[in-house]
Amino acid sequence: MVVLRREIGDVLRDARQRQGRTLREVSSAARVSLGYLSEVERGQKEASSELLSSICDALDVPLSLVLREVSDRVAVAEGLHIPDTVPADLAAGAGIGVDRTLGGDAGWAMPRSELAPVG
Secondary structure (H helix, E strand, C coil): CCHHHHHHHHHHHHHHHHCCHHHHHHHHHHHCHHHHHHHHHHHHHHHHHHHHHHHHHHCCCCHHHHHHHCCCCCCCCCCCCCCCCCHHHHHHCCCCCCCCCCCCCCCCCCHHHCCCCCC
């Protein structure tokens, strides 16, 4: 059975570790206790939408990308195929991977400041 809080925690931990940041650094920036952030990352606590937004801001990762990664992981756990939504030529031009499998870097390759808003 997929537990949503575990998937959210895994995605947040992966983002933090990819940045080479400590729990202490991120908890301070997000203004949440180190112990609580640790419990969120381990899937032991449910993060409110406000707390999740604060953690994403501290990580400089858009909430939408975190939620998309969580959604993709849940879909894989449910046995669903996740089609790539980024055309290969566009992804190559942007310098990001096309692979949306777990552990791929699509979407995480650029900091928020380099992502272009839609519309």
